[in-house]
Amino acid sequence: AQTVTQSQPEMSVQEAETVTLSCTYDTSENNYYLFWYKQPPSRQMILVIRQEAYKQQNATENRFSVNFQKAAKSFSLKISDSQLGDTAMYFCAFKAAGNKLTFGGGTRVLVKP
Amino acid sequence: KAGVTQTPRYLIKTRGQQVTLSCSPISGHRSVSWYQQTPGQGLQFLFEYFSETQRNKGNFPGRFSGRQFSNSRSEMNVSTLELGDSALYLCASSLDGTGDSGANVLTFGAGSRLTVL
Numbered sequence: 001a002q003t004v005t006q007s008q009p010e011m012s013v014q015e016a017e018t019v020t021l022s023c024t025y026d027t028s029e030n031n032y033y034l035f036w037y038k039q040p041p042s043r044q045m046i047l048v049i050r051q052e053a054y055k056q057q058n059a060t061e062n063r064f065s066v067n068f069q070k071a072a073k074s075f076s077l078k079i080s081d082s083q084l085g086d087t088a089m090y091f092c093a094f095k096a097a098g099n100k101l102t103f104g105g106g107t108r109v110l111v112k113p
Numbered sequence: 114k115a116g117v118t119q120t121p122r123y124l125i126k127t128r129g130q131q132v133t134l135s136c137s138p139i140s141g142h143r144s145v146s147w148y149q150q151t152p153g154q155g156l157q158f159l160f161e162y163f164s165e166t167q168r169n170k171g172n173f174p175g176r177f178s179g180r181q182f183s184n185s186r187s188e189m190n191v192s193t194l195e196l197g198d199s200a201l202y203l204c205a206s207s208l209d210g211t212g213d214s215g216a217n218v219l220t221f222g223a224g225s226r227l228t229v230l
Contacts (some may be wrong), residue, residue, distance in 0.1 A: 021191075033217055035219075037221075042223070043201060043223065043224050043226075044221065044223050044224075045203060045221035046221075047218060047219075047220070050217075050218060091156065095217065097217075098169050099144045099161050099163075099205070099207050099217075099219060100144050100146065100158050100161060100171075101146070101148070101156075101158065101205075101219060102158070103148075103155060103156040103157075104155075104172070106155065106156075108210060110150075
């Protein structure tokens with residue numbers, strides 16, 4: 001069974017600064033996908049970024065980028081130029097075959113003006 | 114393009130009752146999966162349906178069940194409700210592809226918040 005661990009329950013960052021969220025996972029699978037989802041107070045789960053395990057290049061989506069270390073089973077998210085609208089819970093998730101997502105416990109990010 | 118639609122958004126039930134939640138996936142998506150979110154247990158996978166067949170199932174008691182219709186809409190049912198069933202129930206749909214097509218991405222609905230008294 002896969003497990004996903006987010007070791008930072010809460011983080012705060014000043015507006016326009018950079019914050020990095022950590023995520024580690026455990027799996028025996030070789031082909032899988034990793035995701036970061038954002039859940040704002042509205043509770044709608046929104047995809048932030050995804051990474052295919054077979055790709056060595058780290059994914060980037062505008063101000064969001066990941067550092068994917070497959071050997072270390074690490075998948076951190078960097079939010080650059082933080083904005084007030086980035087305030088939310090962030091969940092790291094793992095998916096192998098099928099559509100079963102295994103989520104980490106989440107990191108609450110608070111962006112301060 | 115309409116997103117994933119879940120109904121009802123909020124509901125209150127009492128212990129022992131049953132509840133049915135509905136999920137309409139994005140048009141063309143054939144995979145629908147359900148998740149339970151609670152403060153104590155976090156996000157947990159309930160089950161996934163693909164082409165009207167249950168393809169994956171999480172570790173929940175038999176009181177939790179689901180089905181999928183030919184138009185890919187899905188329902189989940191919880192019978193004999195317990196206080197611990199109070200949660201946000203999230204539905205997600207996907208094209209169920211592989212590779213870099215983006216078809217492996219799950220898109221979530223806004224959830225159904227169930228309160229059991």
